[in-house]
Amino acid sequence: MTVSHDEHERSLVFAEIALSQIRALSQLATPRNFELWYNYASGYNLSLNQVINRTLEQKGSLSEEDVEQIYNTYIAPGRASERIESVGSRVLDEIRQVLDMIDAASGSATNYSESLADASQKLESALDRDTLRAVIDRLLDGAKQMEVNNRALEERLSASRQEIEQLQQSLEVMRTESLTDPLTTLSNRKYFDTALVRAVAEALQKSEPLSLLMTDIDHFKSFNDRFGHLTGDQVLRLVAISVKQNTKGKDIAARYGGEEFVVALPNTPLRSASVVADYIRRAVMAKELLRRSSGERLGRITISVGVAVLQPSDTPQSLLERADACLYAAKRSGRNRVICESDPEAAETSLTRVA
Numbered sequence: 001m002t003v004s005h006d007e008h009e010r011s012l013v014f015a016e017i018a019l020s021q022i023r024a025l026s027q028l029a030t031p032r033n034f035e036l037w038y039n040y041a042s043g044y045n046l047s048l049n050q051v052i053n054r055t056l057e058q059k060g061s062l063s064e065e066d067v068e069q070i071y072n073t074y075i076a077p078g079r080a081s082e083r084i085e086s087v088g089s090r091v092l093d094e095i096r097q098v099l100d101m102i103d104a105a106s107g108s109a110t111n112y113s114e115s116l117a118d119a120s121q122k123l124e125s126a127l128d129r130d131t132l133r134a135v136i137d138r139l140l141d142g143a144k145q146m147e148v149n150n151r152a153l154e155e156r157l158s159a160s161r162q163e164i165e166q167l168q169q170s171l172e173v174m175r176t177e178s179l180t181d182p183l184t185t186l187s188n189r190k191y192f193d194t195a196l197v198r199a200v201a202e203a204l205q206k207s208e209p210l211s212l213l214m215t216d217i218d219h220f221k222s223f224n225d226r227f228g229h230l231t232g233d234q235v236l237r238l239v240a241i242s243v244k245q246n247t248k249g250k251d252i253a254a255r256y257g258g259e260e261f262v263v264a265l266p267n268t269p270l271r272s273a274s275v276v277a278d279y280i281r282r283a284v285m286a287k288e289l290l291r292r293s294s295g296e297r298l299g300r301i302t303i304s305v306g307v308a309v310l311q312p313s314d315t316p317q318s319l320l321e322r323a324d325a326c327l328y329a330a331k332r333s334g335r336n337r338v339i340c341e342s343d344p345e346a347a348e349t350s351l352t353r354v355a
Contacts, residue, residue, distance in 0.1 A: 017041035025061050036071050048074040064229045065258040072188065181255040183233055184240035192254035192262060196316045199252060199264050203310050210266055210310040211273030214323040215280065217259040218302045218335040227298060234289065235301055242283035246276060270309040270340055277305040277338040285336065302336035
């Protein structure tokens with residue numbers, strides 16, 4: 001593909017802007033960071049530029065968590081869509097080729113039928129052995145050709161079936177990847193938001209309880225700044241493992257963004273959900289972190305958890321907001337604890353916020 005001089009120059013300008021942003025913010029020149037800033041420089045993704053500008057105005061810089069969340073929200077879904085579209089095109093192309101071959105086979109069958117009809121007429125009027133032999137030879141040749149055509153069609157159909165099955169598997173993998181947080185392998189926010197809408201609707205329809213846990217790692221930023229992002233990633237995976245170990249069945253667990261995790265517990269009342277939350281909190285606190293490179297003990301981490309239960313008038317958003325308010329109460333009350341909305345601390349926090 002030939003690229004015009006203007007397009008070449010424009011791409012170089014975008015690349016230079018991307019690198020200058022990476023330098024200015026002292027970020028690592030990783031492919032992900034470069035792609036983020038290249039998209040920013042191009043200006044084609046207006047929503048991405050708006051959230052970056054807003055974050056820079058508020059914080060003055062972009063942390064690794066900010067970059068990861070922005071990338072996963074505004075760039076990664078587009079890449080997944082492009083990959084899905086590419087695989088979908090390949091499936092359609094494969095189906096198109098099979099249909100063409102079936103059309104060709106259908107034409108051969110029509111010709112063979114016409115040949116049989118013609119041979120039948122000649123057999124009726126045949127008066128000598130040579131004429132009969134010629135008709136029979138023609139029928140045999142036609143039958144052999146049909147056999148060859150049918151075998152080729154069977155082989156092509158078999159190959160196409162395998163190809164389409166592999167493409168379907170690829171689509172399923174990509175669909176799963178697009179809904180999974182790559183670092184923790186928990187569901188991502190995109191999946192959770194959709195799943196929560198379904199869970200709320202089902203709980204209201206069946207008049208069943210639905211509880212929501214919102215979890216945040218205590219002092220994560222200072223821990224991350226002190227020991228580095230690789231160790232910070234280890235912390236996130238540790239919390240994710242504790243969440244997985246204490247959820248099951250229809251429970252919906254996800255990394256909601258940064259150091260926040262959420263768990264929806266269908267058919268679970270508030271107090272039972274509070275017990276699950278405390279199991280997760282204790283599981284996290286029981287694990288001691290080690291620096292992989294040196295074996296140095298880095299201490300233990302803790303989490304705070306807020307727990308809310310669905311009310312008849314709730315929407316998914318209002319349920320999330322109440323769980324978040326309980327999480328805020330847990331932080332405000334000293335961290336490393338579980339606060340559910342029936343606890344006095346939650347009420348105090350609500351009054352404080354209103355005031």
